[in-house]
Amino acid sequence: MNGEYLPAERGFISVRTHAFAYGTGVFEGIRGYWNAETKQVYLFRLREHYQRLLNSCKILRMSLPYSVDELIASSVELVKRNDQHEDVYQRPVAYKSNEIIGVRLNGLTDDYILTSEPLGDYVSTGGLRCGVSSWRRIDDNAIPARAKVTGSYVNAAFAKTEALQNGFDEAIMLNHDGHVSEGSAENIFLIHNGEIITPAPSENILLGITRETVIQLAKNELGLTVHERQIDRTELYTADEILLCGTGAQIAPVIEVDHNPVGNGQVGPISQKLQNLYIDIVRGRNPKYLDWCTPVYAEVAAQR
Incomplete structure (x- = not known):
C-alpha cells in the first residue's frame, strides 16, 4: 500500500475516499499459477498487465510513482512475503484518495494498493x-x-x-x-x-x-x-x-x-x-512461452 508491505487487515481507506464515493479508480487482475512439479508460482504476463494499468491511469488522469519493472518486482515480492504455494490472484488498484465532495479527476491524489490471495476458477471451464x-x-x-x-x-x-x-x-x-x-x-x-x-x-x-x-x-x-x-x-x-x-x-x-x-x-x-x-x-510447462511466465521463487528457477 503506497510502497509499504502491510497485513491486509491494516490496509484501510477512509469512508470519505473519493474512489469509494465516485468509482474513480482503475485496477488489474493478475493470475499466478502453482506448478507442483517445479515447486514454482508463475505470474502470467505481468509486464502486459502493468503496462495496461498505467494506460488506464492515463485515461483517468492518474500518475503513479512506479515504473513497470518496479510494479513487477512488487508482485513477486508480495507472493514471497505471503509464502503462497498455490494458484493466486493479484489485484493492483490505483485510486483517487482525497477525502472531498465533488466529482472530478484533476487535482487529486493518486494512491495504490496491491493484494494477493488464493483463487481457483472464476467461472466454469467445462462449458x-x-x-x-x-x-x-x-x-x-x-x-x-x-x-x-x-x-x-x-x-x-x-x-x-x-x-x-x-x-x-x-x-x-x-x-x-x-x-x-x-x-x-x-x-x-x-x-x-x-x-x-x-x-x-x-x-x-x-x-x-x-x-x-x-x-x-x-x-x-x-x-x-x-x-x-x-x-x-x-x-x-x-x-x-x-x-x-x-x-x-x-x-x-x-x-x-x-x-x-x-x-x-x-x-x-x-x-x-x-x-x-x-x-x-x-503453469510453465511450455518452454516456448516461458517468457510470458514470471517465476516467483528465483532459487527454484535457478535450479532448473
Whole structure:
C-alpha cells in the first residue's frame, strides 16, 4: 500500500475516499499459477498487465510513482512475503484518495494498493450456458472500456446478475449498435467453418491480455485465421464453437446461448485445444512461452 508491505487487515481507506464515493479508480487482475512439479508460482504476463494499468491511469488522469519493472518486482515480492504455494490472484488498484465532495479527476491524489490471495476458477471451464443481456456495454464516450475503471464494473454487475437470475452462468453483452461486445468480464470468440471471429477493439471491448494470447495461439499454434470485426447477435446461434476468455475466466467454452446449443452442445475441438495449450503455458510447462511466465521463487528457477 503506497510502497509499504502491510497485513491486509491494516490496509484501510477512509469512508470519505473519493474512489469509494465516485468509482474513480482503475485496477488489474493478475493470475499466478502453482506448478507442483517445479515447486514454482508463475505470474502470467505481468509486464502486459502493468503496462495496461498505467494506460488506464492515463485515461483517468492518474500518475503513479512506479515504473513497470518496479510494479513487477512488487508482485513477486508480495507472493514471497505471503509464502503462497498455490494458484493466486493479484489485484493492483490505483485510486483517487482525497477525502472531498465533488466529482472530478484533476487535482487529486493518486494512491495504490496491491493484494494477493488464493483463487481457483472464476467461472466454469467445462462449458458455460450464456444469455444475451438486456444491458448494453458501456460506450467509449461514456466510460472507456479500454480502461479497467472500478466504477464501470457496475455495468458488468447488472449483466451478470440478470444472467444468474435467469438461470444462465454468464452474460453476453451487446454494444450500443446491437453488435456483440463481450461477456460481463470476458472477451468472446466465435469459431465458424474453422476460422475464429472476435469483436474488434471498436466494439467497446476491453483490450484483453488473455484475448491477445488466444489470438497468438490460434494463429501460431493452430494455424487458424482470426478475424476482428463486428459480430451480429444471430451469429451466436450459428457458430460452431464459442469461448469466453479473461484473466479470471481463463479459457471458458460456451455450450449454450439463449437456450440454443452451440454446435452439438459440447465443448468443441478448437476450444479444447486452446484451453489445453493455455493451461500448459500458464503453469510453465511450455518452454516456448516461458517468457510470458514470471517465476516467483528465483532459487527454484535457478535450479532448473
